[in-house]
Amino acid sequence: MFTPPPPPPARAGAAINPFPPPCPVPQPAGGARGTTPPPPPAQAAPPTTPAGGGQPPARKRPPHAYGPLALHLFSGPSTRPDGLRAMFAAKGWACEDFDIVNGSEQDLSRDDVWTRLLVRIKCRHFRFIVMGPPCSTFSRARERQPGPRPLRSFEAPYGLPREELTEAERKDLKLGNFFMLMAAAAFRTAIDAGVPVVFENPEPVQGYASAFQFDEWQQIAVMPGVGTIDFDQCSMGAETAKPTRLLTWGVDLSSIHGRRCDHPHRCWAWSDAQGRPRRSWGPHPPLVGRRRSNGEYATRAAAAYPAAFNEPLVSTAVSPAAGSHTTRPPRPPPPPGPAADPLGIGDTQGAQHA
Numbered sequence: 001m002f003t004p005p006p007p008p009p010a011r012a013g014a015a016i017n018p019f020p021p022p023c024p025v026p027q028p029a030g031g032a033r034g035t036t037p038p039p040p041p042a043q044a045a046p047p048t049t050p051a052g053g054g055q056p057p058a059r060k061r062p063p064h065a066y067g068p069l070a071l072h073l074f075s076g077p078s079t080r081p082d083g084l085r086a087m088f089a090a091k092g093w094a095c096e097d098f099d100i101v102n103g104s105e106q107d108l109s110r111d112d113v114w115t116r117l118l119v120r121i122k123c124r125h126f127r128f129i130v131m132g133p134p135c136s137t138f139s140r141a142r143e144r145q146p147g148p149r150p151l152r153s154f155e156a157p158y159g160l161p162r163e164e165l166t167e168a169e170r171k172d173l174k175l176g177n178f179f180m181l182m183a184a185a186a187f188r189t190a191i192d193a194g195v196p197v198v199f200e201n202p203e204p205v206q207g208y209a210s211a212f213q214f215d216e217w218q219q220i221a222v223m224p225g226v227g228t229i230d231f232d233q234c235s236m237g238a239e240t241a242k243p244t245r246l247l248t249w250g251v252d253l254s255s256i257h258g259r260r261c262d263h264p265h266r267c268w269a270w271s272d273a274q275g276r277p278r279r280s281w282g283p284h285p286p287l288v289g290r291r292r293s294n295g296e297y298a299t300r301a302a303a304a305y306p307a308a309f310n311e312p313l314v315s316t317a318v319s320p321a322a323g324s325h326t327t328r329p330p331r332p333p334p335p336p337g338p339a340a341d342p343l344g345i346g347d348t349q350g351a352q353h354a
Helices: 082-088 111-120 165-194 215-221 309-317
Strands: 068-073 094-098 128-131 197-204 226-232 243-249 266-272 278-284
Touching: 068 082, 068 111, 082 094, 082 309, 111 165, 128 165, 128 309, 165 197, 165 215, 165 243, 215 226, 215 243
Parallel strands: 068 094, 068 128, 128 197
Antiparallel strands: 197 243, 226 243, 266 278
C-alpha cells in the first residue's frame, strides 16, 4: 500500500487549513486500470540474535498501543500526580498531554503541530479530547494596575485597535486569538469524527471580553448535541471561586452544572503585588493582585484543574456511555476564517505565533 509522505513544514506566514483532509484510503490491489501494480514489498529481515545469545530487543510500542488514548490540549506540566494523565492511567487509558512546557514538539503556537493533531483527530486516534486554551489575554486581572494592560473589551473581544497596543501586546493578542481559533477547529473536527470533546474557559461576565463571544465558539455552542455547563471550581476544591464554563459534545457532565460557591465569609491575610500585607473579607482570598509566599501570582497557580474536577471528567470519558447518546450532526457552514484579522496585525495563522 502506498503511504503518502508527510506534509512539508509550514512556511512563515503560510495559512493552515483548519479542517484536515480525509484520512488516507487504501487503494485496490493492482492500482487503477492501465497501470502497473507496484512490486511486492521486500521481505523483512529476521530479527538478529544479540551477541552472546538471548532474545532480540522487543520493539517499543507507542503509548496508545496499550489502551484507549485521550488528548489533553494546553495541559500544563504532565507530572501532576492528580492530573488528568495520571487519572487516565489509573483507568487503563493513555493520555497525550500537549503543552509547550512539556517540550518544543508540543508547541501549540506552531502550525505543523496543529496540522498533525487535526489529522489524528479526524482519523479517530483519540477516544476523548479536553482543551482549555490560555485565557490570560481575556483576564479581568488586567483591569487592576500595576500589571499588564487590557488587550480586549466587551465591545472588541478579538482585540483593541492596533494603534492602542504596543508591538508586544499585539503579539500576545495574536497568539491568544490563534489558540482560541485552532481550539475551535479541533472541537469541530472532533464532532465530525464522533469523538467526545470538552472545551473549558472562564464563564463570561457581562461587560468583559470572553472567548465565548467569538463567532466561532458561538456557532459551536448551538450545534446539535453541544451542551453548556456552568459551575464554580471552588465547589470542587479550587482555592477561589473561579466561575467556569464548559462546552461538551458526546459526554454527560450535567452532574456538575450549577454547582456554585457556598463557602462562608471570613477574614483573609495576604500580600499584594508589591509584597505589602493586606486583609480582606469574603469566602475566598482574592485571586487578582495577590502574590503567594513564593512570590508567584495567585492567578498563575489557579490555572490548574482541581483534582475533584479531574475525577468526574475522567470517569465520564471512560464510561461506556461516552459518545453513545449522540449522533454525528451535519457540520454547519464553516465560520468566518481567522484571516479576517480584526486587529489589522497580519495573518492570525502564521507559521509560528509567539
